[in-house]
Amino acid sequence: MSAPQKFSEFPSTAMPLATADMIRKPRFLKPTAYVHDYINLGSVQKCLEDRRSDFVTVNSTTFSAELELESRPHERFFVLERDHFTLFSHSHTPVKFSYKSRNAVMSPLWRDAAFTDMTSTKFVEVDGLWQLEQLPVLCFVFGQDADTLQSSYLIDDNTIHEYYESTATVDMAELATVAQGKADLCVSHFFVVNRGKEYWAVDTKDPSSISYAFGPSTKTRTISRLANGSIAVRALIDEELSQISIDAHTSQITEFKLRDINGEEVAEGDNFVLQIPDRGDDEDEDEDIRERRTMFDNKDWVTIFNRSHFNFGSEVMFTGSMDYGFSFGIAVVDGITYLTFEGQFVQINDYGRIPDIVVLPETPSKHNRIHLTYSDDGFTALSIWGAKVPIIFEWMKATCGVFYIDEGADIDDSAKLRIIKV
Missing domain, CATH: 3.40.50 (Rossmann fold)
Known part of the structure; x- marks a missing residue:
């Protein structure tokens, strides 16, 4: 096997464009894969995109991929061979790929990502076939x-x-x-x-x-x-x-005592507000920050006030306020302390493509729990239960922000929160 060769992009010579009037390109393109009649589809390595792809068996002696492409002015398709598959597109000459990376090639095309999105240095060419550098x-x-x-x-x-x-x-x-x-x-x-x-x-x-x-x-x-x-x-x-071992000392009510900024214990049934820093010392003074600091009288801490009118299903954004507004609380279920908001559980929602922080009525499952702990400087911090993954708060606009999970961040980057009992 020859050594991998890296290039900035795949071959870019355009195929002849069809002369027929172009039809509006659909938002999603269902991948079509033509399979020569001598190929046993069951022996082809499987991938996730098989579930929403069309496989069409063709006569290997009469099928012409080039003619097929000319008759499909806005589409791209694949042709499966024994040891590789080929992507045909109007934007590029045919590109041959290793079966190792079939899902990595088909998935972006389904989402209609630009073909150049796949020309990063993470792709290499080995023996004339393109594949991701990582297996x-x-x-x-x-x-x-x-x-x-x-x-x-x-x-x-x-x-x-x-x-x-x-x-x-x-x-x-x-x-x-x-x-x-x-x-x-x-x-x-x-x-x-x-x-x-x-x-x-x-x-x-x-x-x-x-x-x-x-x-x-x-x-x-x-x-x-x-x-x-x-x-x-x-x-x-x-x-x-x-x-x-750490959870046993910080997340169970018998060992872990949630406290407010005055050091007073917060118990089940108490109401409190959460405050978030208005800005960090290292942030640039952009327009949203200037507007927020003007609205909040240049306060260093701003109360997380209420759900805003920005709701996407169960996803919740929060607005800031100078007043106390709506309050948070805790609930203890089977010895585990949960953060609540308006009587519902603040938790992780992982049903979508990107896990996010939501407010739902049911008790969180193990994988959806949020870990309440203290940061080194004494403020309260949130993270994913059983994992060193921080939950961060980010201002989206002047008065509107959202909690989100950042798997690439260090646990010390968790949002700093302080509790004020009301």
Whole structure:
């Protein structure tokens, strides 16, 4: 195999454009893959985008991809071969890809991303075939869950898939055998098993005793760390055991006493407001900051006042105020302290592509819990339960802000909050 070659972009010579009047391009393009009649589709490596792609078997002696492209003025399609697949587009000459990166190529096209989005240095050419520089992650998916999965970021796109149907306990050793047989196609030291909202990272060499459970809210961070080799499955488990030890002293009401800015204990039934810094010392003085500081009399801290009129489903943005406004509280369920707002639970919502912070009536599941703790400077901080992932507050406009999860940030970057009982 020749060494990988990096280029700034794929071949860019345009194909002849069709002369027919161009039809308005649809918002989403359902990928079409033409399969030569000598190809066994069942032997082709599976990917998430197969679920919303059209596979069309064609006569290998009469089918012409170039003629097909001319007859489809606003579309792109794929042709599957035995050892590679080819993307045909009006913007570029045909580009050949390795099956290792099929999902990574098809997913952006479904979202109608510009073709140049895939010409980053993360793609390399090996033996005439383009592929992502990092090997894909093998993910085993329970067949009945397949239609609920969505590609979103590169960590989702850069995967290859196998499906299982067993309703009993998953045999990790059996899946490890399958993974070992694909060592040349994907990351070899671990694989992922998914069922519903539960994920497991499994050590390929020790599947019976080492598997790490995580949820959608930490999926990107967990898989990314494993895929780039910065941590092992065993180390992830050790980290969680350490975090559980910390949780036992900070999240259970018998050990953890939430306190306001005066050091007074906040108990269940108390009402309080949360305040957020108006700005950081290192922020630029942009127009929104100047407007906010004028409206709030140049106060350093601003009360998180109420849900704004910006509501996207269950997603909640908050507005700032000089007054106390609506108040927060806590609820203790099975010894765990939860932050509440207007009687509902503040929690993580991971049903969408991007986990966010929402207010819902039901008690959060384990993977949707928010960890209440104290930062080193004495202020209250929020993070994801069982993971060193901070929850950050960002002003979106002069008086409107939102809590969000930043998997790439350090835990010390968690939003600083202070509590004032009312």
